[in-house]
Amino acid sequence: MATSTLPTQLSAQLTTHLTSNSLPPAPAWLSKFLAATRPSTPLPALQRTALFRLLASDITTSLSATSSHVLPADIHSAQIRERLVEGPVVVQVLDIEDVGRSCWSQVEAIEAGERGETTRGREVIRVVPSEDGEDPSSTSTSVASASLSSGPHKLLLQDARGTRVFGLEISAVDKIGLGMDIGAKLVLRGVLVARGCLLLEPKSVKVLGGKVEAWHSAWKEGRKEVLMEKARMGERV
Amino acid sequence: MQTWSTKSSALQKSPPSPKPSPTIWEAAMYQQSRNAPGLPWLKNYEFPYTFPAPWGSCTVCMTSVAGHLNSQDFDPRFRSWQSCNPGELFDAPIVTYVDKDKTAIAKNIEQQARYATALFIWTDCDREGEHIGTEIRDIALAVNARLDVRRARFSNIERAHVIQAARNPIPLDERQANAVSARIELDLRIGASFTRMQTLSLKPMVEHLQELKVISYGSCQFPTLGFVVERYFRVKNFVPETFWSIKVMHRQDDIDVKFTWRRNHLFDRMAVVILYERCLVAKAAKVVKMQKKPTRKWKPLPLTTVELQKMGSRYLRMDSQRVMKIAEDLYTKGWISYPRTETDQFDKGMDLRALVSKQTPSQAWGAFASNLLAGAFNAPRAGRNNDKAHPPIHPVNFVAPTALTDEERRVYEFVVRRFLACCSEDAQGESTTVEILYGAETFHTHGLIVLARNYLDVYPYDKWESSQQLPAFHMSEVFVPTEAKMTEGQTSPPGYLTEPELIGLMDANGIGTDATMAEHIAKIKERSYVETRSRSGRTNATDDADTSNAAARGGRGGRGGRGRGRGASTTTAGRPSTASNSTMQEFIPTTLGVALVEGYDALGFEPSLSKPFLRKEMERAMKAICAGSTTRREVVQQSLEQYREVFARTTVRIEVLKASFRKYVLGQNG
Numbered sequence: 033m034a035t036s037t038l039p040t041q042l043s044a045q046l047t048t049h050l051t052s053n054s055l056p057p058a059p060a061w062l063s064k065f066l067a068a069t070r071p072s073t074p075l076p077a078l079q080r081t082a083l084f085r086l087l088a089s090d091i092t093t094s095l096s097a098t099s100s101h102v103l104p105a106d107i108h109s110a111q112i113r114e115r116l117v118e119g120p121v122v123v124q125v126l127d128i129e130d131v132g133r134s135c136w137s138q139v140e141a142i143e144a145g146e147r148g149e150t151t152r153g154r155e156v157i158r159v160v161p162s163e164d165g166e167d168p169s170s171t172s173t174s175v176a177s178a179s180l181s182s183g184p185h186k187l188l189l190q191d192a193r194g195t196r197v198f199g200l201e202i203s204a205v206d207k208i209g210l211g212m213d214i215g216a217k218l219v220l221r222g223v224l225v226a227r228g229c230l231l232l233e234p235k236s237v238k239v240l241g242g243k244v245e246a247w248h249s250a251w252k253e254g255r256k257e258v259l260m261e262k263a264r265m266g267e268r269v
Numbered sequence: 270m271q272t273w274s275t276k277s278s279a280l281q282k283s284p285p286s287p288k289p290s291p292t293i294w295e296a297a298m299y300q301q302s303r304n305a306p307g308l309p310w311l312k313n314y315e316f317p318y319t320f321p322a323p324w325g326s327c328t329v330c331m332t333s334v335a336g337h338l339n340s341q342d343f344d345p346r347f348r349s350w351q352s353c354n355p356g357e358l359f360d361a362p363i364v365t366y367v368d369k370d371k372t373a374i375a376k377n378i379e380q381q382a383r384y385a386t387a388l389f390i391w392t393d394c395d396r397e398g399e400h401i402g403t404e405i406r407d408i409a410l411a412v413n414a415r416l417d418v419r420r421a422r423f424s425n426i427e428r429a430h431v432i433q434a435a436r437n438p439i440p441l442d443e444r445q446a447n448a449v450s451a452r453i454e455l456d457l458r459i460g461a462s463f464t465r466m467q468t469l470s471l472k473p474m475v476e477h478l479q480e481l482k483v484i485s486y487g488s489c490q491f492p493t494l495g496f497v498v499e500r501y502f503r504v505k506n507f508v509p510e511t512f513w514s515i516k517v518m519h520r521q522d523d524i525d526v527k528f529t530w531r532r533n534h535l536f537d538r539m540a541v542v543i544l545y546e547r548c549l550v551a552k553a554a555k556v557v558k559m560q561k562k563p564t565r566k567w568k569p570l571p572l573t574t575v576e577l578q579k580m581g582s583r584y585l586r587m588d589s590q591r592v593m594k595i596a597e598d599l600y601t602k603g604w605i606s607y608p609r610t611e612t613d614q615f616d617k618g619m620d621l622r623a624l625v626s627k628q629t630p631s632q633a634w635g636a637f638a639s640n641l642l643a644g645a646f647n648a649p650r651a652g653r654n655n656d657k658a659h660p661p662i663h664p665v666n667f668v669a670p671t672a673l674t675d676e677e678r679r680v681y682e683f684v685v686r687r688f689l690a691c692c693s694e695d696a697q698g699e700s701t702t703v704e705i706l707y708g709a710e711t712f713h714t715h716g717l718i719v720l721a722r723n724y725l726d727v728y729p730y731d732k733w734e735s736s737q738q739l740p741a742f743h744m745s746e747v748f749v750p751t752e753a754k755m756t757e758g759q760t761s762p763p764g765y766l767t768e769p770e771l772i773g774l775m776d777a778n779g780i781g782t783d784a785t786m787a788e789h790i791a792k793i794k795e796r797s798y799v800e801t802r803s804r805s806g807r808t809n810a811t812d813d814a815d816t817s818n819a820a821a822r823g824g825r826g827g828r829g830g831r832g833r834g835r836g837a838s839t840t841t842a843g844r845p846s847t848a849s850n851s852t853m854q855e856f857i858p859t860t861l862g863v864a865l866v867e868g869y870d871a872l873g874f875e876p877s878l879s880k881p882f883l884r885k886e887m888e889r890a891m892k893a894i895c896a897g898s899t900t901r902r903e904v905v906q907q908s909l910e911q912y913r914e915v916f917a918r919t920t921v922r923i924e925v926l927k928a929s930f931r932k933y934v935l936g937q938n939g
Contacts, residue, residue, distance in 0.1 A: 136508045156778055263508040
């Protein structure tokens with residue numbers, strides 16, 4: 033028989049665990065989470081499930097917006113040439129683009145992927161869907177995006193309070209690329225901010241992963257359209 | 270015992286050339302010739318030769334063919350365009366017959382075979398050669414069933430090699446011949462059915478606008494056209510975009526050194542502004558890498574057909590078909606070797622020095638050739654391809670420029686210079702790389718000093734020149750750059766497809782062979798699917814991968830170190846008679862070409878006939894027949910099934926093609 037734990041005690045234990053993973057849950061989110069779980073579930077399993085759910089959630093509602101875990105209110109100030117945000121701050125990825133390549137060249141690559149083609153040097157290669165019935169469009173886009181994501185990348189990030197800010201990958205960070213999922217969570221520690229833009233480097237960024245399914249599919253769906261529009265605008269914002 | 274041998278002319282892959290010239294045995298031995306009846310160039314050479322047992326001492330009669338002896342066509346009932354539904358051509362009986370202009374050759378073979386004891390076939394050792402071999406065999410066996418039939422396995426016509434091959438005959442490879450016969454049948458059925466169907470249903474729509482004989486389909490023609498159309502739309506749809514960069518300049522020792530940003534340029538202004546500011550704030554830059562190393566520019570590989578065609582349109586002011594025509598003339602006259610080859614390695618047994626020595630009388634490159642013989646000779650690089658039939662293209666004899674036409678002179682000169690360059694040494698130099706860290710950004714500059722031009726002296730088609738001298742920088746040296754600027758630029762569209770690019774695409778995607786690529790290109794011009802025009806001004810803007818980054822290429826090999834710089838060049842080899850800024854032809858599809866490709870793409874077949882994939886599959890199938898993993902029957906059946914399906918769906922939805930014609934050719938909407 034499982035040791036019965038008082039709900040308040042359990043919630044405290046989970047909060048401690050999640051906070052130690054830089055993800056302090058919002059009390060409302062946690063009680064809703066607990067209400068939907070069986071009380072007999074062992075603690076380690078609960079911890080894992082809670083962490084997984086948090087990574088798949090929108091942090092503006094799921095995380096507690098305590099000041100130590102969010103970006104400073106004046107983060108956008110263009111007056112500040114450089115400052116350090118100690119953090120740890122959790123942010124989620126709302127958008128990502130490769131600013132090392134023109135939008136149009138990325139549109140061309142996506143269209144080649146839609147035709148089921150990719151190129152190796154001068155050779156046009158047909159991307160044939162794999163035997164296990166995998167969606168051909170997903171294979172082709174992953175092939176295409178892996179080859180075209182050279183970076184640096186510019187990310188639109190959002191903290192638990194809902195503040196949106198750009199992050200620029202000033203040196204290549206593992207797991208940051210066009211292959212990453214929208215809604216993925218990052219933890220920032222000691223991150224430099226210049227003129228209101230976060231400067232992302234391996235030493236200041238930890239990619240926790242996660243994905244908000246609805247956002248991701250909307251992003252993927254609309255990406256070609258967005259790129260075409262940007263290319264035609266002549267300048268990106 | 271009389272052994273009767275035959276060989277194909279080496280010209281077997283080029284049907285239009287009527288005069289095969291003696292190559293194989295003539296190079297090896299001297300013999301008497303007698304004219305064979307019927308054709309002025311057809312000769313029978315007779316000489317005694319002793320083979321190993323069981324043939325032993327023989328009287329040999331050597332003759333030649335000129336490519337395939339047989340032709341294939343549909344049964345007469347199906348030949349008229351009105352005779353049947355084009356779809357019936359997938360099953361219509363095919364008759365094989367000896368074409369009119371080949372009957373004299375076939376008769377000669379019959380005549381000689383009647384009294385012979387053995388037939389020794391010397392056709393090229395490739396698929397086509399094997400197939401021609403079986404055609405010769407079948408004609409001979411029909412009149413003399415007791416013939417002992419063998420073939421020679423050889424890869425070049427060097428004397429010792431030919432004798433070696435003569436002593437070790439092998440059986441004909443039925444599989445390779447079958448692969449070719451599968452290809453012939455498929456090309457005929459698919460080509461004819463689609464061509465008739467397209468012509469019958471689409472020609473009436475556009476006849477009032479332009480005169481067209483046929484609207485042809487070919488499994489190589491269409492992908493070739495597809496490449497041209499694809500590029501056309503890339504140019505047409507292109508959207509220019511702004512990018513930003515950071516340029517750093519530093520003046521030291523009275524030299525202005527320009528440093529290039531490692532990120533080159535970014536397409537986000539905010540990002541560049543932020544990074545630029547961080548450079549300025551840092552004030553000083555630090556040298557983080559200072560590297561000097563020997564480098565070299567590699568001499569070219571031995572010359573193949575594809576390379577000759579590409580270079581021809583780039584430097585010799587002629588299209589690929591013209592280059593091949595001239596090269597064939599030069600070959601027939603005995604000045605250069607057989608110009609249809611995929612081989613980019615010289616056989617070890619070839620006496621290259623002897624070939625070099627033939628070039629010493631030249632005013633232009635004689636001194637360079639003499640210098641090679643005096644010790645500067647270096648074995649050519651070996652590429653990865655060997656068609657086992659022909660050596661790389663090289664000069665066979667010296668000919669005075671006055672004895673050649675202007676075009677012949679240009680092609681001959683190129684072949685000779687390429688060959689001498691192959692026998693020379695790589696160009697040697699010293700490259701310097703300086704890298705600085707400025708803020709968090711890295712910038713670099715390169716310097717090159719050419720120490721010995723070597724092969725470049727005879728090969729002006731390559732460029733490799735010393736850059737500006739770099740001042741002395743030291744590792745960890747800190748300086749404040751004289752100038753740092755943020756700059757702005759715009760992307761520009763790619764150019765229309767040039768002939769070298771098109772050949773490169775066809776080559777990489779298995780469309781046609783070295784022997785037929787130029788024909789396919791000529792065909793889509795002849796059919797009014799594409800037009801060419803001179804690209805003025807800029808030359809090879811998009812296809813410079815071969816010649817750029819010379820320093821990087823040299824460094825990669827790690828072959829430096831043995832540079833023994835000869836100082837400044839000692840031999841000059843004259844100016845070539847080519848304009849290096851020659852205009853190149855570029856391809857633009859006609860409305861007809863666009864309508865066809867867009868029409869087929871709109872039909873939505875996977876994959877579309879305008880793509881190279883179906884052709885590539887056919888090539889794979891032929892290789893499988895050669896390997897024995899499938900049979901001719903299976904391949905033909907399978908391919909026909911596939912195309913029959915496409916054919917049926919095309920006929921049902923012909924409206925889609927017609928709509929494309931209305932849109933692009935007639936300029937109507939929808």
